[in-house]
Amino acid sequence: MELIKNDALSLWKESLRYVLSKGEDYKDNDGRVCREVFNFVMTLSEDATNIEGPIDLMRKSKIWIYPSKEELSSIMFKINQAPIYEYTYGGRIFNFSGQFDQVNEFIVPLLKKDFSSRRAVMSIYNPLQDSDINNRNTPGIIYLHFRIKENKLWVTAHIRSNDLFFGWPANLYQLYELQNSIAKELKIEKGKLTVISDSAHIFLDDQDRINEVVGVLND
């Protein structure tokens, strides 16, 4: 199943609706009922708009506190990982395993050298650290694949476990910011941004809140 939209808010709305209506229920380890769709694909087309819309909506809530755009962006771009976090995307991207800047030492030089390369893969998941049965905090985004098509930077991100309600607005914003930054480096336009979610899910105890948000989105 693939949904394609140019408006981030609409894409989010459609995705939530799809999972609500077509997903299958199961109970997770914490006893929460989870409704999920396997291998769900969401694509934001190249003329993307309203990227911050879903975050702005989430931050309006009086029930929960949603991370600020500043913190979300900092998590994606800050090289030095704060010790309180088990991992950060920035640390994995710019300082993988404490020794490798995947953007500036690999992705950018590779795509500058070879526009048609299919090797520009950035790994976020680190098996040496994450493949530990006692580690419950492992990254949701597993890898990113950067490709240049029609002189635009296309990005595909693979998310192993994607909380569509709480996580997706942040994930999309972070991926979009990264796409933007690398496209600038390559001096090309942004292309499509595709997110493949192995498990695109929502928790049913959030259903009222989701209905509320979807309701808002319906306006």
Place this chain on the structure above:
Amino acid sequence: MHPTESRILQLLAKNPEREFSTSDLVKRVFLEEYDEIQRYIHNEPDDPELKKVGKRKKARLHRKLLYHLNKLEEEKILVISKVEGKGEKFFNLNSKQLSEGNKKNKEVKTMIDSVSHLNDTSVLLAGIEEFEEKKIIKRFDEKEWTNKINSFIIRSNYCNSVKDMYYLLLDIYPVFNDVVGLYGFEHLIDRESILELNNFIKKIDLDTKDYNKHINLIIDISKVQDSVKLTDFIATFCETNPERIFIMFRANTKSFNNHIRFMRQMIKYFSENRIKINMQNLDINKAPYLVGRAGAYTMPIGDWVEFEDYFLEKTVGVCFSETSLYVDIYRYFKQGLPLSGLRDFLIRASKALLLATTAQRKKSDILFSNLNKLNGKYQSKFFLYSFNYIRLWNYDVDMHNEGSQKSDEITIEEFITILSSIVEEIDEFCKSEETVFKSCGIPIRFRIALSSAFRRFDKGFLSERAYKKININHISDFNSDEIIKFMRKRESLLRVFKGGDRIRFFRSPSFTPDEIVDEFVYVMNSFNIPFFTYDFRERKGEVTLDNFM
């Protein structure tokens, strides 16, 4: 330090999460000069000569800035975080390097810390300002609220000697604002001479007074190899009678009974010197207890067992508490606020704690660099089990009702039931915030525990005590209706106070150590109380020996 460098560093310290490009820095560091240049470049008649002058001035300003940036980078105070476009550099503070103790770094660190402190006095209590104004809620250690963590333990076997431990403590005093527990201190007692131990206690006695911090020596009776030496240590400890160093004894009933002789001696020394005895019953809870200025700290047994199994020997210790708030329940009701509003108020306080930890997180690589160095690659595990505290003061609503102030006429039992349901809601809030943040790629631990407050942390702020203290004359007192009722009430509260609580008994002066030993055994066997304190200070001017106001 050159004023330009100072301005650069202040700017970076105020925004530790941001990377600044040279263009950004030029604008912000040379605010006035930059404005002037802009006037040249965008001059009204659009004079090309003026434009040229502006551009020349701008280039000069860039060169000036770059000179200082390069200097700071060469000194490893700054790092280049990325290079974009036509080679424009972005800068960040080099927190790793700043933890190295040379003179320049210390100067820079002091300056950065002072900037961070200024930031933190800003209001983070969004939504509960009105309660703060009414003196119902207060931040523990307002100035350092998000700059320091409250409490943690370090394992004593991390150090080979008390000398090493002393230097380790010197390194970590700036990191905490309440208490550090030296877990397994019996390890150092077994290794060191009484003279060395005595010197150590005297030195940290002075330091803890200077820094207004507490140290707990956590001693597991069952793990002591030489109880004669332990007795000698206790004797010298009591002679020194340090003000801010507490010994926390840990024992189960079996190990307690196996060390009766030591217990007798210890009780004799402590009571003669009017030093409180802190006793943890390991049959009920194995997670260590700490006692500081703010109150007692502990962690849930499940968390402790997991930490002990997987990380105890990999980290230098573990954090118990990050930030704390105090709530004066008596004053809440005294101001005429309704019981029905308490839930909303405590949830708002929980949200304030979330914002506080967010602020703390952003700076944690700089603030806790000393600890991070000690924990190496396991540094995130150090924070994995920590809580944030909401400490309640004067919450015995029975006593409010006896006085002039009515607390909606509820009993303490009803109040505990309400608190219990509020705790459930706070737990839900924490859990859902963890989910929200984790879903967003920010894997945080965020937990809140309720506990009781010690008045000594801020006598000027907290209202006068409006609850009963309990006095013990004889072991038979534990069978009195009043004390049984009191103990059951405290047992119920312990289910709500997940952050730990201390039950203090004032012991009237005439006793033999054997009587106290019997009382300890009785308490340990009869009540579901994991941690209690015997206080031997004489209570003056009180006629009866049972209850005190």
